[in-house]
Amino acid sequence: MAVGFAVGVLGVLILSHAAYSTIQYRTLLKITEEEFSGPPINVVFELLLGLVLCMWAALAVPGKFQSIQLDSDENRVVSLPSNLDFMIFNHRGKAFPLECTLKSK
Amino acid sequence: MVSKTEEAEVNRLESQADNGGGGEWEYLSLVRKLKLRRPDKVLKHGLTILNDPKKRSSLGHDEWTLYEQVAIAAMDCHCLDVAQDCIKVLQKKFPESKRVGRLEAMLLEAKGSWAEAEKAYLSLLEDNPLDQVILKRRVALTKAQGDISGAIQRLSEYLEVFMADHEAWRELAEIYVSLQMYKQAAFCYEELILSQPMIPLYHLAYADVLYTLGGLENLQTAKKYYASTIDLTGGKNNRALFGVCLCTFAVAQLTKGRYKEDKESPELQSLAAAALEKDYKLRAPSKLSLLGSTLRSLKLSS
Numbered sequence: 001m002a003v004g005f006a007v008g009v010l011g012v013l014i015l016s017h018a019a020y021s022t023i024q025y026r027t028l029l030k031i032t033e034e035e036f037s038g039p040p041i042n043v044v045f046e047l048l049l050g051l052v053l054c055m056w057a058a059l060a061v062p063g064k065f066q067s068i069q070l071d072s073d074e075n076r077v078v079s080l081p082s083n084l085d086f087m088i089f090n091h092r093g094k095a096f097p098l099e100c101t102l103k104s105k
Numbered sequence: 106m107v108s109k110t111e112e113a114e115v116n117r118l119e120s121q122a123d124n125g126g127g128g129e130w131e132y133l134s135l136v137r138k139l140k141l142r143r144p145d146k147v148l149k150h151g152l153t154i155l156n157d158p159k160k161r162s163s164l165g166h167d168e169w170t171l172y173e174q175v176a177i178a179a180m181d182c183h184c185l186d187v188a189q190d191c192i193k194v195l196q197k198k199f200p201e202s203k204r205v206g207r208l209e210a211m212l213l214e215a216k217g218s219w220a221e222a223e224k225a226y227l228s229l230l231e232d233n234p235l236d237q238v239i240l241k242r243r244v245a246l247t248k249a250q251g252d253i254s255g256a257i258q259r260l261s262e263y264l265e266v267f268m269a270d271h272e273a274w275r276e277l278a279e280i281y282v283s284l285q286m287y288k289q290a291a292f293c294y295e296e297l298i299l300s301q302p303m304i305p306l307y308h309l310a311y312a313d314v315l316y317t318l319g320g321l322e323n324l325q326t327a328k329k330y331y332a333s334t335i336d337l338t339g340g341k342n343n344r345a346l347f348g349v350c351l352c353t354f355a356v357a358q359l360t361k362g363r364y365k366e367d368k369e370s371p372e373l374q375s376l377a378a379a380a381l382e383k384d385y386k387l388r389a390p391s392k393l394s395l396l397g398s399t400l401r402s403l404k405l406s407s
Contacts, residue, residue, distance in 0.1 A: 070303065071339025073109040077304050081107065081140035085241040086276045088249040089180055089215040098145055098182045 001061065008057025015050035018043050106304060107139050115139065122150050129154055130164065137174055144181035151175035152187070169198060176208055180215040188212055203229060207239060214242075219250050237267060244276070253280060271300045278310070287318045305337035305345075312348055321359050328352035332373065340380050349377040354403040 021043050029036050039047075067074045107115075118132040129150040136143055151171055154160045161168055176191035192212060195205045210225035226243050230236060240263050248256040260277050267273065278293035294311035301307060312330035315323045331348035338345065353374040378400050385396045 069339075070337050071341065073113075076109045076338055076341065077106045077306060078109050078112055079107045080275070080304075080306055082142035083272055083276050083279075084140050084142065084177075085238060085272055086245045086248070087142065087177075087181065088245050089183070089211075090217065090249050093144075093181065094183050098148070098184060 004057050004060035007053050008061060011050045011053030011057060014046055014053065018046040018050060021046070107141070111135075111139060115141065119143075119146060122146075130160075133171065133174065137170070142181070144178040147174060147178035148182055148184065148187070151178065155191075169195060173204070173208065177211070180211060183215065185212070185215060188215065203232070203236070207242065211242070214246060214249065219246065222246055235266070237270070241273065244273075248280070253284060256280060269300065271297055274300070282314065287314050290314050291318065303337065305334045305342065308334045308337065309342065309345055309348070312345070316348065316352060316355075319355075321356065324352050324356050324359070328356070328373075335377070343381060343384060346377045346381045346384075350374055350381075350400065350403050357404075 018039075022039050025040055025043070026036055069075065115132070115135055118128050118135060121127070122129045122132045123146070133147060133151060133154075136147060151174060154164070154171065155175060164171060172191045172195050176188045176195070179185070179188035179191065189212065192205065192208050195202075195208065199205050206225070206229050210222050210229065213222035213225060223243070223246060226239055226246065229239050233239075240259075244256050244259045244263065247259055257277070257280060260273060260280070264270065264273055264277065274293050274296045278290045278297065281287070281290035281293060291311065291314045294307060294314060297304075297307045298311060308330045312327040312334065315327035315330065328349060331345045331352060334342055334345035335349070340346070381396060381400070382393070385393050
């Protein structure tokens with residue numbers, strides 16, 4: 001979790017650095033009076049790295065994924081809840097009294 | 106609905122609480138959330154919390170929920186004094202409450218004074234004639250007195266109003282099965298499958314009912330529903346695997362000589378038998394020979 005968060009921060013920093021480098025490059029182009037055709041190759045690499053890091057952090061930080069498969073242990077229903085709304089009390093439990101030594105207060 | 110992981114979690118918390126490792130409140134909350142019926146454990150652990158003023162006050166407002174839970178568990182265990190005490194505390198805290206009134210009527214039920222309980226429920230219904238929980242309690246009250254046909258009648262009246270209540274459909278299905286009225290039970294299970302199609306246990310119960318009814322068409326449908334149970338559980342339900350084997354055998358008996366091989370899926374039963382053998386080998390090797398002879402008698406293995 002903490003590692004994922006750190007990676008996310010690193011990714012955002014790299015992305016902002018890429019933006020800063022592009023702005024610098026454009027001012028440089030204005031001075032030399034050339035046309036802007038695309039960012040330099042190191043900025044493209046930086047962008048890709050930042051994208052991968054941010055994506056990894058976004059998948060890792062918010063939590064675990066839930067299983068989508070029907071037969072996975074989280075989704076497979078193994079027993080129904082007892083129908084408590086219809087519970088009745090005159091069952092054979094009466095014949096086996098619990099040690100009613102338990103008292104409230 | 107209790108999934109596999111939740112079941113494991115409950116069992117872990119239960120043994121932890123039983124061995125004095127704490128976690129009673131988590132256990133009780135989980136039991137309440139999953140709607141399990143484990144009255145003896147709830148009574149024991151619930152009273153440990155309620156009798157300890159420090160633990161009790163740390164719960165805050167959940168204290169009253171716990172009182173209710175323990176009261177019902179105590180009635181289920183026939184410790185009526187404990188139930189009476191819990192209800193008295195709740196009565197003091199919430200006078201005029203319908204929910205406490207319901208508990209008092211349930212206590213009358215547990216004591217076996219049916220007429221008084223019925224009267225109490227009727228007076229609660231006067232204020233709110235469509236109170237679902239109380240209507241259901243009246244069904245249970247009739248059932249507790251042994252008047253099963255009366256319970257069926259009340260339950261069908263209830264279901265005419267509240268058709269989406271799947272718990273009531275399930276109760277009706279189980280009552281019909283207990284009376285061996287399988288056609289009616291099949292109808293109820295159809296309703297349940299319609300309202301919750303992803304729960305394998307309803308498919309399984311429906312298939313069981315159809316298999317019990319018998320007849321070629323029913324057996325073929327039962328086989329399909331056993332197959333859908335296998336699909337939904339990933340083949341981890343042995344009852345469904347056995348069901349497929351039995352249905353195949355019964356269908357083969359019925360159609361002997363009349364039809365030539367018109368099977369849609371000839372490998373289904375042999376695959377089911379293989380899955381059973383694998384599971385038995387893994388979990389109960391000593392019973393493997395028993396399984397082998399059963400399958401041989403169903404002509405599924407040589």
